[in-house]
Amino acid sequence: MTVATTPAASPTFESVDALVAALQGVGYFADRRLATAVFLALKLQRPLLLEGEPGVGKTELAKALSQVLGRALLRLQCFDGLEQREALYEWNYAAQLLHLRAAEGRAPTAELEQEVYQPHYLVRRPLLQALEAPSPGALLLIDEVDRADEPFEAFLLEYLGEYQVSIPELGTVRAAVAPVTILTSNRTRELNDAVKRRCLYHWLDYPERERELAIVRALVPEAPRRLADQVAAFVQQLRSAPFGGQFQRSPGIAETVEWARALVALDTLALDPEVVVETSGILFKQRDDIAALNQALASDVLDAATRIEAAG
Ligand SMILES: Nc1ncnc2c1ncn2[C@@H]1O[C@H](COP(=O)(O)OP(=O)(O)OP(=O)(O)O)[C@@H](O)[C@H]1O
Ligand SMILES: [Mg+2]
Known part of the structure; x- marks a missing residue:
């Protein structure tokens, strides 16, 4: 073969x-x-x-x-x-057995064995x-x-x-x-x-901000432009110093996209610390990380994100 x-x-x-x-x-x-x-x-x-x-x-x-x-x-x-x-692969034992039963006595065992080890009896x-x-x-x-x-x-x-x-x-x-x-x-x-x-x-690696923004825009076209910008900038900040070190796991692109969808579902037009805290279970899947993202931290991250956005 x-x-x-x-x-x-x-x-x-x-x-x-x-x-x-x-x-x-x-x-x-x-x-x-x-x-x-x-x-x-x-x-x-x-x-x-x-x-x-x-x-x-x-x-x-x-x-x-x-x-x-x-x-x-x-x-x-x-x-x-x-x-x-x-x-x-594995051999289809049931079909092989049926073949052997039907053929019993028709040919010598060695020949029958050859017949059942054919590609036809392979489960691919x-x-x-x-x-x-x-x-x-x-x-x-x-x-x-x-x-x-x-x-x-x-x-x-x-x-x-x-x-x-x-x-x-x-x-x-x-x-x-x-x-x-x-x-x-x-x-x-x-x-x-x-x-x-x-x-x-x-x-x-995690994507740079422009690429993550492009992904959010493509996958969540219903998100207001300003919100999409903020989401991408916020997640970037969450992953990098000095904030990243405070969490066990950083959100992936999947979480960013899911978060944008959730914010749209809540009719959010722009991020604020309250809505970030209320939806943090989408960004993080670890209890400690969710607890760490309190209002004060959310506010700091948001400030940093706004500065980055303004600069870029
Ligand atoms: N470069 C990208 N362009 C568009 N969408 C992306 C991109 N990267 C990730 N995504 C989105 O993020 C989601 C999660 O990505 P994916 O399942 O491929 O991650 P993964 O690296 O395989 O994660 P895991 O290790 O948990 O399996 C995808 O379903 C897709 O919606
Ligand atoms: Mg995967």
């Missing part, structure tokens, strides 16, 4: 700028550094490992990229205890589906790989290095079209060096 590797047939991008524009066309705002990493991963046909805090747009990038490339998105959500058979999971996807190929998202255990990472090496896997009963399955492969990690633990070596790497 070995298929010759041919070059990927997805649309190619002439430049990093063209890729930035294409992503923006499907609602994803990437900065140049991220777009360069993606551009290179596509050009060099290498997997891309994205690490970053929660809610900075790692999973969303894979979704947006599958859209612009016209490739089917195959998603492997990792968790502790994830096994090969959930990632790659995302990795195998990605390798077998016809042109233009698939985009495989191996999401939150840090949640899987180390043996699973070791199992990924063959796929990541050569876009192939070995199935004992069938042989080597090699990709017809190299799947575009994105791995994400929240860095709950350090990944194996061998995995990292096979991937291009990008640390996805």
